[in-house]
Amino acid sequence: MRKALQVLVLLVPWPLWAQSAPTVDELVKEALKVNPSVEELRLRLAEARVNEVPAGTLPDPMVDFMLTDARFPRFTVGKEEMSMLGVTVRQDLRYPGKLSSREKQAQAETGVRELELARLKAEVVAAIRETYAELYALDVELEKVEEALDLLQVLKETAQARYAAGFTSQEAAVKAVLIKTRLQERKADLARQRAELVAMLNRLCNRPLNSPLGPVRGLPPYPPLPQNWQDLALEQAPEVKVMQAEVAAAAREVEVAKAELKPNLFATAGLGTRGSFGAVATLGFGLEWPFWRERKQKPELEAAQLRLKAAQARLEAVRAAVREEIEKTQAAWRNAQEQQTRYQQEILPLAMAALExxxxxxxxxxxxxxxxxxxxxxxxxxxxxxxxxxxxxxxxWARISLLLGDSGGES
Structure with missing residues (x-):
């Protein structure tokens, strides 16, 4: 029984007996869970969130131990009134607003990481959907080539029979063999193309080498597009949102650079002992003045302002690219819809009728x-x-969903 089943598997064309591929939604869910590039950005986002607290925290205090000896190298603490042993603590402070500006800059960087992760998820989802669609077309073609080979075998036998009966020339039988060979060539090329697409899906899903994928037997229905999807895409395109966040982060960087023009503060407190002469306490407060601001802080501010302008220019370039992509995708969408209708209503029925x-x-x-x-x-x-x-x-539809920021249902 097992041998008979094995023979049947070998005789029946591959698309008819192989286990079907997972649905596109299953592949999307798998990829978003295990894709290493997605995981990398998840970790970078976690890192950015962790960095928010240190950005708004004061520097660590410094502790100094002090010995004042009036008759060095003799140890005279408790014997000389000027000799003293003590400890001093210094805490560097920040001019009001500096810490909050740095914390806001760190939060802006976190916002960039969040949107970069959302963009990558949307790109992975779109790549899987587009690859899945290509696989569907290839698998249908493989199935139709198998059907064509069966049909051609019938035509070949008919041509040979007519040739044997003297009703036609040998050319018909030769052409049948030639067409069969060309179909087998086409089948081999399709198998190579399919292997490349499966390799792409395996990469996106982080699967082991040579992981098999059964035939794609159909494409799922997709929801209707919003009527104003073009306008929505201009604002919701992941690339636009990432660049908007980059501009916001660059603006926060300018605020930090402006705050650095102000002086930093510090406070000190000390306690010493003079032995039998009693204890000594010291308190201090000072400024860390930006004396070299013309050569340090001001150039840093100018550089931050230039980075902000560059980010704004990049945002405009991204918006222009998105507008181009919207126009191209809109044309592709309309064309595909029209051509599907043409095939269903005219080309397929006429081609079948002509062949029959x-x-x-x-x-x-x-x-x-x-x-x-x-x-x-x-x-x-x-x-x-x-x-x-x-x-x-x-x-x-997958490219339009990408422009709308669709990340496969994941937030």
Whole structure:
């Protein structure tokens, strides 16, 4: 029984018996969970959040131990009134507003990391959806090539029988063999293309080397697009939101640089002993003046302002790129929808009718084999073309979802 099953598996074309691929949503969920690039940005986001607290915290205090000896090298503490042994603590302070500006800058950097993670998730989701659509088109083509080989075998036997009976030339039988060989060549090329797409999905899902993926038997329905999706994309595109956060972070950096023009403060407190002469306490307060501000703080402020302007210019460039992508994707979406309708209503029915008519008239000797082959190729290309149009529509929807910041349902 087991041998018979193995023979059956070998005889039945691969797409018909192989276990189906996971759904696209299952692959998306898997990738967002294990993709190493996503995990890297998750960790960088966690790092940025941890850095927020230190950014708004004062520097560590410094402790100095002090010995004042009036008759050094003799130890005279308790014997000389001027000799003393003590400890001093110094705490560097910050001019009011400096710590809060640094904390806000750290929070702005965290905002950048959050949006970078959201952007990467959306890109991974879109890449999986587009690759899945390409796999669907390839798997349909592989299935149709298998069907075409079966149909061609029937045509080949018919041509050979007609040649043996003297109703047609040997050319028909030779052409049938040639077309079969070309189809086998096409099948091998499709298998190579499929292996490349599976390798891409394996990378996105961080799967082991040569992990198999069954045939994609269909594409899921996708929800209707918002009527104003183009306007939404201009504001919600992940790349735009990341650059907006970069601009905000650069603006916070300018605030920090401006605050550094102000002096820093420090306070000191000390306690010493003079032995039998009694204890000594000291208190102090001072400024760390930005004496070299023309050569240090002001150039740093100017550099921060230039980085802000550069970030603003980059934001405008990103918005222009998003507008271009919206126009291209909109054209691809409309074209795919129109072409699907054309295939369903015209091309597929006409191609099938032409092939059936050619087969029937060939059997009665009214047309030659070349006409049958021509209609056979038209039918095959129509079947494959329809699947490709379906894949193109799904891929266009995936790109629009990317522009809208869709991260596969993950927040």
């Amino acid at each position: 008519a050619a087969r029937a008239t060939f059997l009665t000797g009214q047309v030659d084999f070349s006409t049958v082959i021509e209609d056979f190729n038209l039918w095959l290309e129509a079947e494959v073309g329809f699947a490709q149009r379906q894949a193109q529509a799904f891929a266009a």
